[in-house]
Amino acid sequence: MAKYLLLKHYRGAPEAVNNVSMDKWAPQEVEDHMQYMNEFASRLEGTGEFVDSQALSSEGRWVRYDGEGRPPVTDGPFAETKDLIAGWMIIDVDSYERAVELAGELSAAPGAGGRPIHEWLELRPFMGSPTTISE
Numbered sequence: 001m002a003k004y005l006l007l008k009h010y011r012g013a014p015e016a017v018n019n020v021s022m023d024k025w026a027p028q029e030v031e032d033h034m035q036y037m038n039e040f041a042s043r044l045e046g047t048g049e050f051v052d053s054q055a056l057s058s059e060g061r062w063v064r065y066d067g068e069g070r071p072p073v074t075d076g077p078f079a080e081t082k083d084l085i086a087g088w089m090i091i092d093v094d095s096y097e098r099a100v101e102l103a104g105e106l107s108a109a110p111g112a113g114g115r116p117i118h119e120w121l122e123l124r125p126f127m128g129s130p131t132t133i134s135e
Helices: 027-047 096-106
Strands: 002-009 050-055 085-093 121-125
Touching (some): 085 096
Antiparallel strands (some): 002 085, 002 121
């Protein structure tokens, strides 16, 4: 088994087919999208392939060590992940091909008008996990 991170992006990825930002969706469209995500995760729990997932808030800050008791906090001017990453899912699968299959299925979550988003998801293996790419 190998763990993969599926990243959902607000921006920065190639444009989705149904490219309407979630802040413009009707409340029922948001609910339907979240239901799809939850049902997808539940199904993967049943197969033992689900590890964890989270939707992320748009809030966030940079923090770094600057001496004992003085961690400076700033809101920029960096390219911040709060503007880029909407959420993530971790899966644990038998092969790279299975990871690609699941990412493609997750990409079809419904969006505006109830139509699949067909969004691009970033698929990244965990470092240290044995790679199973057969190319």
